[in-house]
Amino acid sequence: MGRRERLISTSILRAIFKSKSKNASKSPSFLARILAFFSVFGLTLARYREELFKKLRNEIWRIEEEEYTESFRSPSYGKRTDLIPVGDLGYSGSTFFTTPNSKFLLKSLPRHFEQSFFRRRLLYPYTEHMELNEASLLVRITDLLYCPVTTLGAMLGSAPSHHIVMENILYGKSSCAKGDQKKWETYDLKPNDYFYPERDIAGGRLAPESVKERLIDEFPDKVRVNIDEKEELVAQLARDTKILQEANAVDYSLFLVRYPASMGTAEGGKIPVPPGRPSAWRNGLVSRDGKWIYRAILLDFFWAKDALQAKALTGLVNSFNFLKWGKNHGPMSITTSSEEYRTRFLRMVESIVEVPDSSGRPAGELRSPSP
Known part of the structure; x- marks a missing residue:
């Protein structure tokens, strides 16, 4: 794994494992925003609509939360480890990773109009549809990670500011x-x-x-x-x-x-x-x-x-x-x-x-x- 992929992986893992605290909802300080702006690869990410996606995982799709979180740890050492880069799976310039146990696939959304469309127009119809259709074949998106502040890396395109975590139907391969x-x-x-x-x-x-x-x-x-x-x-x-x-x-x-x-x-x-x-x-x-x-x-x-x-x-x-x-x-x-x-x-x-x-x-x- 190259340096860029390793830093992106670290950013994703920090967002997944970051404990939810009373201060989690507070806006970053002015100094934190200045420091974050100069990030090129290692962007600070957060979970978008965390409770909504947790409801989808636990109540709709019956994915146990502990099983989900542990998927991001190394099965050998029981600790955080780098995600596994999958390589170029598509035509959009996205970055792909799998969790160490390959149960979940992570895909970056480098194009603003894609993540904006999903967040603003499709997320609620998608959630409602999943609640009413247990057999839906729409891919199960278990998390949406985003960069809450403006960064140089996102502006230059050196690191994606949005990632989705979704099921991997190649699990078992x-x-x-x-x-x-x-x-x-x-x-x-x-x-x-x-x-x-x-x-x-x-x-x-x-x-x-x-x-x-x-x-x-x-x-x-x-x-x-x-x-x-x-x-x-x-x-x-x-x-x-x-x-x-x-x-x-x-x-x-x-x-x-x-x-x-x-x-x-x-x-x-x-x-x-x-x-x-x-x-x-x-x-x-x-x-x-x-x-x-x-x-x-x-x-x-x-x-x-x-x-x-x-x-x-x-x-x-x-x-x-x-x-x-x-x-x-x-x-x-x-x-x-x-x-x-x-x-x-x-x-x-x-x-x-x-x-x-x-x-x-x-x-x-x-x-x-x-x-």
């Missing part, structure tokens, strides 16, 4: 043998019929292959489940994406994980399941043919259609079309309407899930439930 870990497959799935400038303009010469490969994943197979499981999945995703549409969110994705069933089912106890309230698509659903175990959640719902960046990119696409740079291009996934994105997203889910017909042979697509 690290407990497998090295050879078996390579058998786990992950897919970050979005509708692939949108316009992606890096991929679609001028033969895709705007970005190298390494960048284009991270834009969208394509699932090369089918998710094989029974009819009830498919209907339940599509219905739940329809409910989950409804609140995202109402918040004008776009560009979210279905994070699909699969690993060979021969490695052991969750029921067999060989692969540990994520903590908290049990969920079929989190713990692992065995495929109809018995070859795979699937896990799935809904991720990355932090981009608002009416954000300034989305409006700017809409103008960019219109400029491309006006200049006749290739064929006319439709909307990008981040500039389309939230209703249109939801429709295409649910259509994509239906297209990758295969169920048998009455004769036992694979059937075509089922009609999605009414939004």
Whole structure:
């Protein structure tokens, strides 16, 4: 781990382990603000709406508080340790870590409009939805850490001022043998019929292959489940994406994980399941043919259609079309309407899930439930 990652890790751990005191709610002194301003990597972080997220963890998702806190300690020494950097998992420039036991994933939100959208517009609908929908597949966000004062590091972009802590549905992978870990497959799935400038303009010469490969994943197979499981999945995703549409969110994705069933089912106890309230698509659903175990959640719902960046990119696409740079291009996934994105997203889910017909042979697509 480099110096930057180590300092960011330390900042996160201090916020998690900081005891709640009578003085915790007091504003920092003028001197403290001056000293904090010159922080470049080691920012002072705090928990945002601490009691609200604790309620989500303990009452809604049934994650024991002691288990949660201990996830941030080294299992070997029973003390604080550095978080584990995961590397570059995305296209947004985010920094990723896992807790030492890999139960939880930490992701930075380096773009202001993302964390602002989540805090101001989505947090309360998200909380209410989670309370009313025990089987929701929206990723469980267990903490939001933020920097309460202005800092040089946040202004320069050398260290992120906001981080989310969320469930890690890859939990259990690290407990497998090295050879078996390579058998786990992950897919970050979005509708692939949108316009992606890096991929679609001028033969895709705007970005190298390494960048284009991270834009969208394509699932090369089918998710094989029974009819009830498919209907339940599509219905739940329809409910989950409804609140995202109402918040004008776009560009979210279905994070699909699969690993060979021969490695052991969750029921067999060989692969540990994520903590908290049990969920079929989190713990692992065995495929109809018995070859795979699937896990799935809904991720990355932090981009608002009416954000300034989305409006700017809409103008960019219109400029491309006006200049006749290739064929006319439709909307990008981040500039389309939230209703249109939801429709295409649910259509994509239906297209990758295969169920048998009455004769036992694979059937075509089922009609999605009414939004």
